[in-house]
Amino acid sequence: MSEKKMPIISVVTICRNSAATLEETIQSVLGQDYAPIDYVIIDGGSTDGTLDIIGKYRSRLGYFISEPDKGISDAFNKGVKAAKGDMIVIINSDDILLPGALRQVAQHYEEGKWDIYRCNVIIRNKETGFTGRDIPSMKFPLLPLQVNVDHQGTFTTPAAHRKWGYYDLNFRYMMDHDFLARCYQGGAKMKYVPVDVAEFRLGGVSVAGIPAKRYDLEHIVLNQGGSRFLAKICYWYFWLFDFAKRIFICIFGQDKLKRLHYKKVE
Numbered sequence: 122m123s124e125k126k127m128p129i130i131s132v133v134t135i136c137r138n139s140a141a142t143l144e145e146t147i148q149s150v151l152g153q154d155y156a157p158i159d160y161v162i163i164d165g166g167s168t169d170g171t172l173d174i175i176g177k178y179r180s181r182l183g184y185f186i187s188e189p190d191k192g193i194s195d196a197f198n199k200g201v202k203a204a205k206g207d208m209i210v211i212i213n214s215d216d217i218l219l220p221g222a223l224r225q226v227a228q229h230y231e232e233g234k235w236d237i238y239r240c241n242v243i244i245r246n247k248e249t250g251f252t253g254r255d256i257p258s259m260k261f262p263l264l265p266l267q268v269n270v271d272h273q274g275t276f277t278t279p280a281a282h283r284k285w286g287y288y289d290l291n292f293r294y295m296m297d298h299d300f301l302a303r304c305y306q307g308g309a310k311m312k313y314v315p316v317d318v319a320e321f322r323l324g325g326v327s328v329a330g331i332p333a334k335r336y337d338l339e340h341i342v343l344n345q346g347g348s349r350f351l352a353k354i355c356y357w358y359f360w361l362f363d364f365a366k367r368i369f370i371c372i373f374g375q376d377k378l379k380r381l382h383y384k385k386v387e
Contacts, residue, residue, distance in 0.1 A: 128230045129157040130223050130276070131183070131206030135196035136214035137165035142322075144174050149217035151181055155224040159183040163200045165190045194288035194296040201282060208238065208276040211297075215322050216273050219243065222318035226276060229314045236281040236309040237301070240274035240318040247322060251376040255321075259313055261305035263347050264355055265298065272297035273319035281309060289344070294329055295337035299344060306345045331356075331363045 132150045136143055150160055162175055164187035172187060179185060184203040190196045201209055208230065212218055226240060239257040246252075257271045275297070285304045288296040305311070331338070338359055339352035369377075 126207075126230070126232055127157055128207035128227055128232070129159055129205060130155070130227065131159040131161055131204030131209045132218070132223075133161045133163065133197070133200030133204060133209060133211045134214055135163045135165070135193065135200060135211070136167065136171055138167045138169040138171055139214035140167070140170040140174060142215040143171055144177075146212060146214050146217055147174070147178050149219075150212065151178060152220070153218060153223045154221055155227060157206075157227075158223065159204060159206045161185070161200045161203050163190070163196045163203075164188075165196060191290055192293060194290045194292055197296065198287040198290075201277075201287060204279075206279075207232070208278060210274075210276045210318075211272055212319060213273070217320045219317055219320060222316065225316045226314055226318060229312065229316075231312075233280075234310065235312040236278055236284070237304060237311045238276040238314050239271070239311055240276070240314045240316050242271040242274040243317050243320045245320055245322055246376065249376050254317065257313070259311055261298075261302040263306075263342060263345050264351060264358075265302065265341055266355075266358055268298065270295075270298045270301060271321075273321050275301070276314075285309065289340075291340070292337050294334045295341060299337070299341050302341055302345055331360045334359070 134146055150158070160182050161184045162182055164171060164175065166187060166189045175185060183205060186199065190199065197211060200211065226238060229238065239259060241257065242255045244253045244255055255269050255271050257274055258268045261268060281304055285300070285307050288300055292299055335356055338356045342352040342355050343349070
């Protein structure tokens, strides 16, 4: 009986002027108890000391480049195309991989059987101490009204990108959602792996207002063949939902809202 193949896992980190948080991210990746790691860092032309931090670990990176890009989607695509692994996960420069995460995910790898592996992500607010667990969605319907994307817990395969492409450069915020929706609508085989793999810190582009995300919300529907009418419904649903959330936060606070959405971490 042949031994189970241990996949090479590519971890992609994109950054730009991330000196305050990047080193913790790098250490969480390089400190994994799993050897077949291909670590890729894509820098957007930092000027704040980020490159000095990367330089300390340069010999342990599989690929590194620093140059201006056309946005987050462009940086994601550069990282995915440079990756050499059997599985690819994107860990941003203000997030961390949890100890033992890659080893646990690798145990669920089945070569050629699955296109995408979906894992849990821990949500943390360092200012308030709130901690919750986000369970990833396994379905991405045409109207994405209740979907947990969690790209930090999403391990794609090169085959998935060959079949369904890369991240759309026109998206500024929800490019990961759009990509997963395209995969799901195209028949991708997704496997849920019940493991906490990454910690996502609240903040960044994820807190942008709904009007700023209008293009993304509408085109997630349009890109899957939905009508403009459905695209408008999607946008206004999220606008009303966000309005209700803001009222709730004013009355009860943000952490109370997060506790309603995320699973409690024991």
